[in-house]
Amino acid sequence: xxxxxxxxxxxxxxxxxxxxxxxLAYRLLGSAADAEDAVQDAFMHWQAADRQRIKVxxxxxxxxxxxxxxxxxxxxxxxxERAVGAWLPEPLLDGDPMLGPADTFEQRESVSLAxxxxxxxxxxxxxxxxxxxxxxSYSHAEIAGILDITESASQQxxxxxxxxxxxxxxxxxxxxxxxxxRIVEEFLAAASSGRTERLVALLTDDATAISDGAGLTxxxxxxxxxxxxxxxxxxxxxxxxxxxxxxxGTSAVHYALVNGAPAILFVPGGQVVGAVTFDLTGGRxxxxxxxxxxxxxxxxxxxxxxxEPDTPLIAQW
Numbered sequence: 001x002x003x004x005x006x007x008x009x010x011x012x013x014x015x016x017x018x019x020x021x022x023x024l025a026y027r028l029l030g031s032a033a034d035a036e037d038a039v040q041d042a043f044m045h046w047q048a049a050d051r052q053r054i055k056v057x058x059x060x061x062x063x064x065x066x067x068x069x070x071x072x073x074x075x076x077x078x079x080x081e082r083a084v085g086a087w088l089p090e091p092l093l094d095g096d097p098m099l100g101p102a103d104t105f106e107q108r109e110s111v112s113l114a115x116x117x118x119x120x121x122x123x124x125x126x127x128x129x130x131x132x133x134x135x136x137s138y139s140h141a142e143i144a145g146i147l148d149i150t151e152s153a154s155q156q157x158x159x160x161x162x163x164x165x166x167x168x169x170x171x172x173x174x175x176x177x178x179x180x181x182r183i184v185e186e187f188l189a190a191a192s193s194g195r196t197e198r199l200v201a202l203l204t205d206d207a208t209a210i211s212d213g214a215g216l217t218x219x220x221x222x223x224x225x226x227x228x229x230x231x232x233x234x235x236x237x238x239x240x241x242x243x244x245x246x247x248x249g250t251s252a253v254h255y256a257l258v259n260g261a262p263a264i265l266f267v268p269g270g271q272v273v274g275a276v277t278f279d280l281t282g283g284r285x286x287x288x289x290x291x292x293x294x295x296x297x298x299x300x301x302x303x304x305x306x307x308e309p310d311t312p313l314i315a316q317w
Contacts, residue, residue: 089116191237199230211290
């Protein structure tokens with residue numbers, strides 16, 4: 001095989017595993033844009049390597065991507081960005097290959113916005129061990145080889161990561177899809193009509209809400225009582241001429257699944273300008289996230305343009 005044919009063959013091998021590598025990087029970084037950059041950097045490493053000496057390309061590339069992501073998590077810039085209270089995981093529309101694998105509950109939970117947020121409390125090594133074990137089912141021996149640590153250290157990192165996430169995790173198990181949609185539809189109806197008492201009833205007693213302020217604020221806005229969240233939702237969901245101007249026109253409001261969780265999307269003219277996601281527990285809403293910064297919605301918008309949406313919950317908002 002000549003060098004050109006070899007390069008084409010090796011590029012094909014890399015591309016065959018690109019989605020898996022991107023899914024790994026997204027779980028580690030919580031950002032689709034950063035994950036794409038990490039995978040592209042890994043491709044450059046792949047191109048520069050003596051590929052004839054790489055016995056198991058999948059294992060080699062997994063190690064490269066994982067360590068590139070760890071470098072990013074440890075960087076001074078990343079620490080600044082994630083410490084100032086302006087960081088949220090980047091939401092992805094269900095069906096996006098960057099969300100896979102999703103065969104088990106643990107795999108689906110590891111890519112939820114709730115767990116991606118909680119993983120910010122972990123050290124980079126704890127995060128890597130947790131993702132490699134929970135989402136990709138690597139053995140501790142394999143993780144030790146990827147991260148250049150001992151098997152015992154891998155087990156300890158996983159134990160600490162699971163404990164921290166379980167302690168802070170709110171909610172249990174997966175919501176029934178029909179029930180989840182009904183709860184979100186009720187929330188939208190109550191918020192749009194200003195029914196505060198119904199909104200409070202839909203929220204858990206310790207509900208929280210997080211918003212990026214329609215993408216206009218540097219720091220996240222956080223609310224921590226059901227009454228306060230209800231008041232903010234009632235004000236935020238009431239359509240006005242000013243909100244329509246800010247959104248770029250009259251929106252259709254669609255139900256969707258984002259990172260496996262129920263969500264509503266505000267879509268004027270085919271462009272998603274806002275996403276509100278919900279974490280449910282015990283038939284009520286535990287967490288509401290409002291995301292409208294264009295940079296956080298870029299990949300979701302790409303997927304939405306290729307998506308055939310259902311009939312909107314509200315045709316003209």
